[in-house]
C-alpha cells in the first residue's frame with residue numbers, strides 16, 4: 631500500500647427499509663496517504679458520513695457493508711470489514727489508529743464526566759492503565775491543542791467550555807493516541823468564522839507534526855481550498871470526480887462539480903453557501919442504471935448519457951471523472 635494509510639475499494643452500503651433497499655454508498659474507492667488531506671465533498675445525503683463512519687466501524691448494525699477498507703497498521707494491511715462488528719480488534723484500532731471528530735463536539739462528550747476524565751479514558755484504553763500517567767498524557771494533549779491552563783480545565787465539565795474550546799478538547803481526545811488517520815466530519819460548521827480558522831490551522835499544524843492522513847468531510851468548498859491536497863466529489867453514493875485541489879477549482883470536469891463551484895470565485899477567495907444546482911439529491915432507492923446525476927444535469931446529452939452509469943476514468947494525471955461528456959469540450963472552465 632506504499633504510503634497509503636487507508637485504501638477503500640468498492641465500498642457498498644445497503645440499508646433494508648420497509649419501503650425497499652436503500653443503497654446510499656455505491657462502489658466507492660479512494661485512498662488517503664500519510665501526511666495528506668483528502669476532502670470528501672458533496673451535498674447533504676450523498677453518502678459522505680456513512681462512508682467515513684464505515685472506516686470507524688460505527689455505522690448502525692442495519693447497514694450492510696461490503697468491499698474492502700484496507701488499513702495500514704505498522705506496515706501490515708488489515709481489511710477493517712473483516713473484523714467483527716464492535717469486537718475487540720476494531721475497538722483496539724478505533725481511537726488509537728483512526729479517530730474521528732464531528733460537527734457537534736457537545737454530542738461527543740458526556741455531560742456527566744469532566745473533560746479530562748473523558749480524554750484520559752482513551753489513554754487508559756490504548757496507552758497505559760496507570761491513572762497518573764494517563765492524566766499527564768491528557769494534560770500534555772490539551773496543551774498541544776492550545777487549551778490554556780489545562781490542569782484546571784482537566785477537571786471541568788463540557789458545559790464549562792465554549793464551542794471553540796470544546797472542539798479543541800475533542801481534537802485532543804482524537805489525537806491523544808497519535809492516530810495514523812483523522813476523520814473530520816464538518817468539524818467547524820458549528821463555530822464562528824474566526825474560531826473556525828483557528829481550528830483548521832490547528833489541524834494543519836498537528837498534521838505536519840504527526841504526518842497524519844486526514845479525511846476531511848464537508849460541503850463547504852471554501853475550507854476545502856484551505857485544507858485539502860486532493861478532493862473527491864461524491865454524488866448519490868458515488869465518487870464522480872477526484873483530483874488535486876488546484877485542479878478541482880481550476881478545471882472542474884464533472885457537471886456536478888461545476889455546479890458545486892458555481893459561486894466560488896478563486897482558490898483562497900471568500901466562501902459562501904454554494905449550491906446553485908436545481909433540485910436535491912434523490913433518495914438512493916430504486917435507482918435506474920444510468921448516470922445518477924442525469925436528471926439534474928444541465929449538460930446532459932440524451933445520446934451520450936443514455937448508457938449505464940459511467941465509471942471513473944483518468945483524464946489527466948491524477949484527475950479522474952465519471953462522465954460521458956468530453957471533458958476537453960466541457961464548457962465553463964473556471965477562471
Ligand SMILES: Nc1ncnc2c1ncn2[C@@H]1O[C@H](COP(=O)(O)OP(=O)(O)OP(=O)(O)O)[C@@H](O)[C@H]1O
Nearest residue numbers: 645652654672673674675676677678679680681690
Ligand atoms: N441509519 C440509516 N437509516 C436509513 N437511512 C440512512 C441511515 N443513515 C443514513 N441514511 C441515508 O443515507 C443517505 C446518506 O447519508 P449520509 O449521512 O452518509 O449523507 P451525508 O452526505 O453525510 O449527508 P450530511 O452532510 O447531511 O451528513 C441519506 O439519504 C440518509 O438519509
